[in-house]
Amino acid sequence: MLVHDIMRPSSPTIGLVSLGCPKALVDSERILTRLVAEGYTISPTYQGAHVVIVNTCGFLDSARAESLDAIGEALAENGRVIVTGCLGADPDAIRETHPRVLAITGPQQYEQVVQAVHEAVAPPHDPYTSLVPPQGIHLTPRHTAYLKISEGCDNRCSFCLIPALRGDLVSRPAGEVLAEAERLAQAGVKELVVISQDTSAYGRDIGHGASPWRDALVPARLTDLAAALGSLGVWVRLMYIYPYPAVDDLLPLMAEGKVLPYLDIPFQHASPSVLRAMRRPAAQDKVLDRLASWRAQCPDLTVRSTFIVGFPGETEADFQALLDWLAEARLDRVGCFKFEAVAGVPASTYPDPVPPEVAEERWHRLMAQQQAISHERLAAKVGRVMPVLIDTVDETGAVGRSSADAPEIDGTVILPGVHGYAAGDLIKVRIQKARDYDLIATPITPPARPTARERLQASRAPRRR
Known part of the structure; x- marks a missing residue:
C-alpha cells in the first residue's frame, strides 16, 4: 500500500510501499524523514512518482512472495523501482524475478537507499524545502507512534531468519530514545509503542551503559527506559518481550500506571521437546506460576502471545500439551502461525516434517479453543x-x-x-x-466538540439582540 502524500509543488516525487512488521514501518519512516528533509515530495500514487521505493519483508516464504509481487506491481505501474528491506538481503532472488529494478539494499541501509534515490532523481536545492517537523515523518496516525529501541537479535531460534537478515543486537542509547520519545509526545502523540526484535534484551550489547537525558543519566536497561518513558504522560506499550525472568521487574511499573498493563510475549509452544527443538525456553510450568504472580500484582494485566503449530517433529501429544497449557494459562490474546520451511533456517532441515493438512487442522483447533477463552476474558469486562x-x-x-x-x-x-x-x-x-x-x-467522558445535531440546533436558535 502506498503511503499518504506529503505535497510540495515542483519537487521530485517519491512513492513508497511499506510491507512487513512495525519494525520495517519505522525503517520506512526514517527513509521518508531523510528524503522529505532534502525536499522530496511523497506521492500517494505510482503514476505521480518519479521513482518508487518498495520496503520488503523476507521473514517467511509467503512474505517473500508478497514482496516480489509488490515489486512487480510497482514496476508495471511506474517502471522505476528501488528495493530495500529484509528481502534485499537476497538480491539474487530479486534480480532473478525482476531484473529491471534500479537498486537493491538490505534492511537498515538508510544511507544506501537515499543514495539510490539521489541517483534515480536528483534532490532539489531549495533550502526552504529542507524542513521537516522535529519528530520526523510518520506513517501511523498522528496520535500513535512506534519507538524502535534496538536493531537485530542475539537469539538463534531454529525457525527464525531475523538474525541473518538484520544481524545481532544493536541497542540505541537510552538518552537518544528518550529524546525522540519526548519530541513525539510534544507533537501530540498519545501512545508510544516500543518495538525491537527482542525488547527484553535492550542494552545488553552495550553493557546497559547510561546516557544523559534531561538532568539525569539513564541506563540502557528496559526497566529504567520504561520508567523514564512513563514520565512523559502518554501511553507506553511494550511489544516483543522475550520471556526472560527480568520481565518480573516490569510488573511494578504496570501496577503503578507508568506503562500500560500489557505484555506481548511470544511463547511459541508449550511442549518441552518442541521448545528445545525451537531453541526456546522450555520451562512452561514455571511460566504458569509467573503468570499467576503477574496477575496478582496487576489484575488488569493483558497477556498476548504467538504460537507455531506444525513444527517439524511435533506429535499429536505435543500439540495436545499446547492446548492443555493454553487452557490453563487463559491468555487474553493469541496469534498462531503454521510452520513454514524457510530456506536458511535450521528447522527447515529437521526430520519428521508435519504434513500441511495436519498443521492446518491443528491451527483451526487451537484458534477455536482460544476464541472461546478470549471471549470469556472479554466478557468479564462488561460493566467496567x-x-x-x-x-x-x-x-x-x-x-x-x-x-x-x-x-x-x-x-x-x-x-x-x-x-x-x-x-x-x-x-x-x-x-x-x-x-x-x-x-x-x-x-462517560463528555465530548469536547459539539455533535452535528448540537451544531444544527445552535444555528437555529434565536439570537439575542
Missing part, C-alpha cells in the same frame, strides 16, 4: 469503566482501543452512534457488551 484512545470517527460512530489493544494487532472498542470526539482523544467508557475479539461501549 476504562480509558479508551479514539482511533477513528465516522458517520457510524467512533472506534478506539483500550490498554489491552495494540494497534492493528488486537481488538477494538466500538462506540456505535457516538460523535463529538476526534482521533487521539483519550476518554472513559463503560463496557456494555463483548464480542469474540471486540468490546461495545458507551462514553
Whole structure:
C-alpha cells in the first residue's frame, strides 16, 4: 500500500510501499524523514512518482512472495523501482524475478537507499524545502507512534531468519530514545509503542551503559527506559518481550500506571521437546506460576502471545500439551502461525516434517479453543469503566482501543452512534457488551466538540439582540 502524500509543488516525487512488521514501518519512516528533509515530495500514487521505493519483508516464504509481487506491481505501474528491506538481503532472488529494478539494499541501509534515490532523481536545492517537523515523518496516525529501541537479535531460534537478515543486537542509547520519545509526545502523540526484535534484551550489547537525558543519566536497561518513558504522560506499550525472568521487574511499573498493563510475549509452544527443538525456553510450568504472580500484582494485566503449530517433529501429544497449557494459562490474546520451511533456517532441515493438512487442522483447533477463552476474558469486562484512545470517527460512530489493544494487532472498542470526539482523544467508557475479539461501549467522558445535531440546533436558535 502506498503511503499518504506529503505535497510540495515542483519537487521530485517519491512513492513508497511499506510491507512487513512495525519494525520495517519505522525503517520506512526514517527513509521518508531523510528524503522529505532534502525536499522530496511523497506521492500517494505510482503514476505521480518519479521513482518508487518498495520496503520488503523476507521473514517467511509467503512474505517473500508478497514482496516480489509488490515489486512487480510497482514496476508495471511506474517502471522505476528501488528495493530495500529484509528481502534485499537476497538480491539474487530479486534480480532473478525482476531484473529491471534500479537498486537493491538490505534492511537498515538508510544511507544506501537515499543514495539510490539521489541517483534515480536528483534532490532539489531549495533550502526552504529542507524542513521537516522535529519528530520526523510518520506513517501511523498522528496520535500513535512506534519507538524502535534496538536493531537485530542475539537469539538463534531454529525457525527464525531475523538474525541473518538484520544481524545481532544493536541497542540505541537510552538518552537518544528518550529524546525522540519526548519530541513525539510534544507533537501530540498519545501512545508510544516500543518495538525491537527482542525488547527484553535492550542494552545488553552495550553493557546497559547510561546516557544523559534531561538532568539525569539513564541506563540502557528496559526497566529504567520504561520508567523514564512513563514520565512523559502518554501511553507506553511494550511489544516483543522475550520471556526472560527480568520481565518480573516490569510488573511494578504496570501496577503503578507508568506503562500500560500489557505484555506481548511470544511463547511459541508449550511442549518441552518442541521448545528445545525451537531453541526456546522450555520451562512452561514455571511460566504458569509467573503468570499467576503477574496477575496478582496487576489484575488488569493483558497477556498476548504467538504460537507455531506444525513444527517439524511435533506429535499429536505435543500439540495436545499446547492446548492443555493454553487452557490453563487463559491468555487474553493469541496469534498462531503454521510452520513454514524457510530456506536458511535450521528447522527447515529437521526430520519428521508435519504434513500441511495436519498443521492446518491443528491451527483451526487451537484458534477455536482460544476464541472461546478470549471471549470469556472479554466478557468479564462488561460493566467496567476504562480509558479508551479514539482511533477513528465516522458517520457510524467512533472506534478506539483500550490498554489491552495494540494497534492493528488486537481488538477494538466500538462506540456505535457516538460523535463529538476526534482521533487521539483519550476518554472513559463503560463496557456494555463483548464480542469474540471486540468490546461495545458507551462514553462517560463528555465530548469536547459539539455533535452535528448540537451544531444544527445552535444555528437555529434565536439570537439575542
